[in-house]
Amino acid sequence: MASASVSELVLFIAALSVAAAVAGTMVTTVGGIAASLDDHGADVAAQIDTDVEIISDPASGAMYDADAGTVRVLVKNTGERTLATDGTGVELLVDGRYVPRDDYDVTVLDGSEWRDGAVVRVLANDSLTAGDHTVTVVVTGDRDTERFHT
Template identity: 45%
Template sequence: MASVSASHLIIFIASILVAASVAGTITSTVGQLSGAVDDLGVDASQEVRTEVEIISDSGAGVYDVDGNGNITLYVKNTGSQRLPADKVGIDVLVDGRYWTDVSMTVVDSDSWRPGTVVRMEIAAPDLASGDHRVQVTINGDREVFEFNT
Protein backbone atom coordinates (compact mmCIF):
# COMPACT_ATOMS: atom_id res chain seq x y z
CA MET A 1 0.00 0.00 0.00
CA ALA A 2 2.86 2.33 0.78
CA SER A 3 4.36 1.68 -2.66
CA VAL A 4 1.14 2.84 -4.34
CA SER A 5 1.18 6.11 -2.37
CA ALA A 6 4.85 6.68 -3.25
CA SER A 7 4.23 6.12 -6.96
CA HIS A 8 1.19 8.44 -6.85
CA LEU A 9 3.31 11.09 -5.11
CA ILE A 10 6.02 10.82 -7.79
CA ILE A 11 3.46 11.11 -10.59
CA PHE A 12 1.81 14.08 -8.83
CA ILE A 13 5.16 15.91 -8.46
CA ALA A 14 6.03 15.21 -12.12
CA SER A 15 2.67 16.55 -13.29
CA ILE A 16 3.15 19.71 -11.18
CA LEU A 17 6.60 20.24 -12.77
CA VAL A 18 5.19 19.78 -16.29
CA ALA A 19 2.31 22.18 -15.55
CA ALA A 20 4.70 24.81 -14.17
CA SER A 21 6.91 24.46 -17.25
CA VAL A 22 3.95 24.87 -19.63
CA ALA A 23 2.63 27.85 -17.64
CA GLY A 24 6.05 29.54 -17.82
CA THR A 25 6.23 29.05 -21.57
CA ILE A 26 2.72 30.39 -22.09
CA THR A 27 3.42 33.42 -19.90
CA SER A 28 6.59 34.19 -21.85
CA THR A 29 4.80 33.85 -25.19
CA VAL A 30 1.93 36.09 -24.07
CA GLY A 31 4.46 38.71 -22.93
CA GLN A 32 6.20 38.68 -26.31
CA LEU A 33 2.87 38.90 -28.14
CA SER A 34 1.82 41.84 -25.96
CA GLY A 35 5.07 43.66 -26.77
CA ALA A 36 4.58 43.09 -30.49
CA VAL A 37 1.02 44.43 -30.34
CA ASP A 38 2.26 47.54 -28.48
CA ASP A 39 4.92 48.12 -31.15
CA LEU A 40 2.32 47.79 -33.92
CA GLY A 41 0.10 50.29 -32.12
CA VAL A 42 2.90 52.87 -31.96
CA ASP A 43 3.72 52.35 -35.65
CA ALA A 44 0.06 52.68 -36.65
CA SER A 45 -0.29 55.82 -34.55
CA GLN A 46 2.71 57.40 -36.28
CA GLU A 47 1.34 56.44 -39.68
CA VAL A 48 -2.04 58.00 -38.94
CA ARG A 49 -0.53 61.26 -37.66
CA THR A 50 1.96 61.60 -40.54
CA GLU A 51 0.78 63.35 -43.66
CA VAL A 52 2.90 65.23 -46.19
CA GLU A 53 2.21 66.86 -49.55
CA ILE A 54 4.65 67.68 -52.32
CA ILE A 55 3.69 71.26 -53.16
CA SER A 56 6.21 71.88 -55.97
CA ASP A 57 4.72 72.87 -59.31
CA SER A 58 5.30 70.10 -61.84
CA GLY A 59 5.02 72.63 -64.65
CA ALA A 60 7.86 74.71 -63.25
CA GLY A 61 11.45 73.55 -63.41
CA VAL A 62 12.41 71.30 -60.51
CA TYR A 63 15.57 69.81 -61.98
CA ASP A 64 18.93 71.60 -62.05
CA VAL A 65 17.39 74.85 -60.80
CA ASP A 66 20.64 76.01 -59.18
CA GLY A 67 22.88 74.44 -61.82
CA ASN A 68 24.03 71.66 -59.47
CA GLY A 69 22.14 68.71 -60.96
CA ASN A 70 19.62 68.42 -58.09
CA ILE A 71 15.93 67.73 -58.08
CA THR A 72 14.41 70.42 -55.84
CA LEU A 73 11.06 69.62 -54.22
CA TYR A 74 9.06 71.50 -51.60
CA VAL A 75 7.29 69.20 -49.16
CA LYS A 76 4.69 70.45 -46.67
CA ASN A 77 3.91 68.71 -43.37
CA THR A 78 0.11 68.51 -43.39
CA GLY A 79 -0.12 65.96 -40.58
CA SER A 80 -0.53 66.46 -36.84
CA GLN A 81 2.98 65.67 -35.61
CA ARG A 82 6.46 67.16 -35.89
CA LEU A 83 8.68 65.30 -38.35
CA PRO A 84 12.47 65.05 -38.45
CA ALA A 85 13.93 67.35 -41.10
CA ASP A 86 16.64 64.88 -42.05
CA LYS A 87 16.73 61.83 -44.26
CA VAL A 88 16.33 59.40 -41.34
CA GLY A 89 13.03 57.55 -41.80
CA ILE A 90 12.47 59.02 -45.25
CA ASP A 91 12.69 56.89 -48.38
CA VAL A 92 13.17 58.53 -51.78
CA LEU A 93 12.79 56.72 -55.09
CA VAL A 94 13.68 58.40 -58.38
CA ASP A 95 12.36 56.53 -61.41
CA GLY A 96 12.02 53.41 -59.25
CA ARG A 97 15.58 53.50 -57.87
CA TYR A 98 16.32 54.11 -54.19
CA TRP A 99 18.15 57.39 -53.65
CA THR A 100 20.33 58.16 -50.61
CA ASP A 101 21.93 61.49 -51.52
CA VAL A 102 19.10 63.66 -50.14
CA SER A 103 19.29 66.82 -48.05
CA MET A 104 16.45 68.69 -46.37
CA THR A 105 16.20 72.27 -45.14
CA VAL A 106 13.23 73.72 -43.26
CA VAL A 107 12.12 76.80 -45.20
CA ASP A 108 9.79 78.73 -42.93
CA SER A 109 10.56 77.60 -39.37
CA ASP A 110 13.21 76.12 -37.11
CA SER A 111 11.69 72.61 -37.21
CA TRP A 112 9.36 70.66 -39.50
CA ARG A 113 6.16 71.25 -37.57
CA PRO A 114 2.64 70.81 -38.98
CA GLY A 115 2.02 73.47 -41.62
CA THR A 116 5.69 74.11 -42.39
CA VAL A 117 7.65 73.33 -45.54
CA VAL A 118 11.02 71.71 -46.23
CA ARG A 119 13.15 72.10 -49.32
CA MET A 120 14.30 68.66 -50.39
CA GLU A 121 17.39 68.45 -52.60
CA ILE A 122 17.90 65.11 -54.34
CA ALA A 123 21.31 64.83 -56.01
CA ALA A 124 20.74 63.46 -59.50
CA PRO A 125 23.56 64.87 -61.65
CA ASP A 126 23.11 62.53 -64.62
CA LEU A 127 19.33 62.62 -65.01
CA ALA A 128 18.41 62.10 -68.65
CA SER A 129 15.86 64.32 -70.37
CA GLY A 130 12.29 63.08 -70.44
CA ASP A 131 9.57 62.16 -67.95
CA HIS A 132 10.56 61.29 -64.39
CA ARG A 133 8.86 60.21 -61.19
CA VAL A 134 9.90 60.84 -57.57
CA GLN A 135 8.30 58.93 -54.70
CA VAL A 136 8.78 60.20 -51.14
CA THR A 137 7.73 57.91 -48.26
CA ILE A 138 7.65 59.13 -44.65
CA ASN A 139 6.26 56.87 -41.88
CA GLY A 140 4.21 54.97 -44.44
CA ASP A 141 2.74 58.09 -46.09
CA ARG A 142 3.67 57.95 -49.78
CA GLU A 143 3.63 60.89 -52.16
CA VAL A 144 4.47 60.78 -55.88
CA PHE A 145 5.66 63.70 -58.00
CA GLU A 146 6.02 63.56 -61.77
CA PHE A 147 8.02 66.05 -63.80
CA ASN A 148 9.74 66.50 -67.14
CA THR A 149 13.32 67.57 -67.84
Protein backbone atom coordinates in the same frame (compact mmCIF):
# COMPACT_ATOMS: atom_id res chain seq x y z
CA MET B 1 -0.07 -0.52 -1.21
CA ALA B 2 2.88 1.68 -0.37
CA SER B 3 4.30 1.25 -3.86
CA ALA B 4 1.04 2.52 -5.39
CA SER B 5 1.19 5.65 -3.22
CA VAL B 6 4.81 6.29 -4.18
CA SER B 7 4.11 5.89 -7.92
CA GLU B 8 1.05 8.18 -7.65
CA LEU B 9 3.18 10.73 -5.80
CA VAL B 10 5.86 10.57 -8.50
CA LEU B 11 3.23 11.03 -11.25
CA PHE B 12 1.66 13.91 -9.33
CA ILE B 13 5.03 15.68 -8.95
CA ALA B 14 5.79 15.10 -12.66
CA ALA B 15 2.41 16.53 -13.64
CA LEU B 16 2.98 19.60 -11.47
CA SER B 17 6.45 20.10 -12.99
CA VAL B 18 5.09 19.90 -16.54
CA ALA B 19 2.23 22.28 -15.68
CA ALA B 20 4.66 24.78 -14.12
CA ALA B 21 6.93 24.64 -17.18
CA VAL B 22 4.01 25.17 -19.56
CA ALA B 23 2.65 28.04 -17.45
CA GLY B 24 6.08 29.72 -17.36
CA THR B 25 6.44 29.44 -21.12
CA MET B 26 2.96 30.84 -21.71
CA VAL B 27 3.55 33.81 -19.37
CA THR B 28 6.78 34.65 -21.21
CA THR B 29 5.11 34.30 -24.62
CA VAL B 30 2.09 36.40 -23.66
CA GLY B 31 4.40 39.09 -22.25
CA GLY B 32 6.35 39.19 -25.51
CA ILE B 33 3.17 39.44 -27.57
CA ALA B 34 1.86 42.27 -25.37
CA ALA B 35 5.10 44.22 -25.75
CA SER B 36 5.03 43.68 -29.52
CA LEU B 37 1.44 44.94 -29.71
CA ASP B 38 2.37 48.05 -27.72
CA ASP B 39 5.25 48.80 -30.11
CA HIS B 40 3.10 48.17 -33.18
CA GLY B 41 0.32 50.37 -31.78
CA ALA B 42 2.77 53.26 -31.31
CA ASP B 43 4.03 52.84 -34.89
CA VAL B 44 0.49 52.81 -36.27
CA ALA B 45 -0.40 55.94 -34.27
CA ALA B 46 2.66 57.71 -35.70
CA GLN B 47 1.66 56.69 -39.23
CA ILE B 48 -1.91 57.92 -38.74
CA ASP B 49 -0.68 61.32 -37.53
CA THR B 50 1.78 61.63 -40.43
CA ASP B 51 0.72 63.03 -43.78
CA VAL B 52 2.91 64.70 -46.39
CA GLU B 53 2.30 66.11 -49.86
CA ILE B 54 4.68 67.05 -52.64
CA ILE B 55 3.72 70.61 -53.55
CA SER B 56 6.32 71.21 -56.27
CA ASP B 57 4.79 72.18 -59.60
CA PRO B 58 5.99 69.64 -62.16
CA ALA B 59 5.00 71.93 -65.04
CA SER B 60 7.28 74.74 -63.84
CA GLY B 61 10.49 72.90 -64.67
CA ALA B 62 11.82 73.67 -61.18
CA MET B 63 11.92 70.05 -60.04
CA TYR B 64 15.13 69.28 -61.97
CA ASP B 65 18.20 71.44 -62.50
CA ALA B 66 20.12 69.90 -65.38
CA ASP B 67 23.14 72.20 -64.91
CA ALA B 68 23.59 71.19 -61.26
CA GLY B 69 22.28 67.61 -61.70
CA THR B 70 19.85 67.96 -58.82
CA VAL B 71 16.24 67.03 -58.18
CA ARG B 72 14.43 69.59 -56.01
CA VAL B 73 11.16 68.67 -54.28
CA LEU B 74 9.06 70.77 -51.93
CA VAL B 75 7.22 68.65 -49.37
CA LYS B 76 4.49 70.00 -47.07
CA ASN B 77 3.63 68.46 -43.70
CA THR B 78 -0.16 68.14 -43.78
CA GLY B 79 -0.32 65.80 -40.80
CA GLU B 80 -0.91 66.44 -37.12
CA ARG B 81 2.60 65.91 -35.76
CA THR B 82 5.94 67.65 -36.03
CA LEU B 83 8.35 65.62 -38.17
CA ALA B 84 12.11 65.21 -37.84
CA THR B 85 14.12 67.72 -39.87
CA ASP B 86 17.40 65.82 -39.78
CA GLY B 87 16.19 63.59 -42.60
CA THR B 88 16.16 60.40 -40.54
CA GLY B 89 12.45 59.89 -41.20
CA VAL B 90 12.61 60.88 -44.88
CA GLU B 91 13.28 58.41 -47.67
CA LEU B 92 13.57 59.35 -51.33
CA LEU B 93 13.07 57.39 -54.53
CA VAL B 94 13.76 58.78 -58.00
CA ASP B 95 12.36 56.71 -60.86
CA GLY B 96 11.84 53.87 -58.39
CA ARG B 97 15.50 53.87 -57.32
CA TYR B 98 16.30 54.38 -53.65
CA VAL B 99 18.46 57.47 -53.10
CA PRO B 100 20.99 56.94 -50.29
CA ARG B 101 20.72 59.37 -47.37
CA ASP B 102 24.13 60.88 -48.15
CA ASP B 103 22.90 61.94 -51.61
CA TYR B 104 20.13 64.33 -50.49
CA ASP B 105 19.55 67.16 -48.02
CA VAL B 106 16.36 68.11 -46.18
CA THR B 107 15.97 71.81 -45.30
CA VAL B 108 13.02 73.42 -43.51
CA LEU B 109 11.88 76.59 -45.26
CA ASP B 110 10.82 79.54 -43.10
CA GLY B 111 11.46 77.99 -39.72
CA SER B 112 13.35 75.44 -37.74
CA GLU B 113 10.69 72.74 -37.23
CA TRP B 114 8.70 70.74 -39.76
CA ARG B 115 5.34 71.38 -38.13
CA ASP B 116 1.87 71.01 -39.61
CA GLY B 117 1.75 73.33 -42.63
CA ALA B 118 5.52 73.79 -42.85
CA VAL B 119 7.47 72.97 -46.00
CA VAL B 120 10.85 71.31 -46.49
CA ARG B 121 13.03 71.29 -49.57
CA VAL B 122 14.54 67.93 -50.47
CA LEU B 123 17.54 68.44 -52.74
CA ALA B 124 19.01 65.28 -54.26
CA ASN B 125 22.09 64.80 -56.38
CA ASP B 126 20.86 62.74 -59.31
CA SER B 127 21.64 63.21 -62.99
CA LEU B 128 18.62 62.40 -65.14
CA THR B 129 18.19 61.92 -68.85
CA ALA B 130 15.58 63.85 -70.83
CA GLY B 131 12.10 62.39 -70.48
CA ASP B 132 9.46 61.56 -67.92
CA HIS B 133 10.48 60.83 -64.33
CA THR B 134 8.89 60.19 -60.93
CA VAL B 135 9.97 61.20 -57.46
CA THR B 136 8.55 59.57 -54.33
CA VAL B 137 8.99 60.91 -50.80
CA VAL B 138 8.29 58.52 -47.90
CA VAL B 139 7.95 59.91 -44.37
CA THR B 140 7.13 57.53 -41.49
CA GLY B 141 5.19 55.21 -43.76
CA ASP B 142 3.27 57.94 -45.61
CA ARG B 143 4.24 58.56 -49.21
CA ASP B 144 3.53 60.92 -52.05
CA THR B 145 4.65 60.64 -55.67
CA GLU B 146 4.97 63.28 -58.35
CA ARG B 147 5.70 62.88 -62.06
CA PHE B 148 7.75 65.46 -63.94
CA HIS B 149 9.41 65.97 -67.30
CA THR B 150 13.00 67.03 -67.96
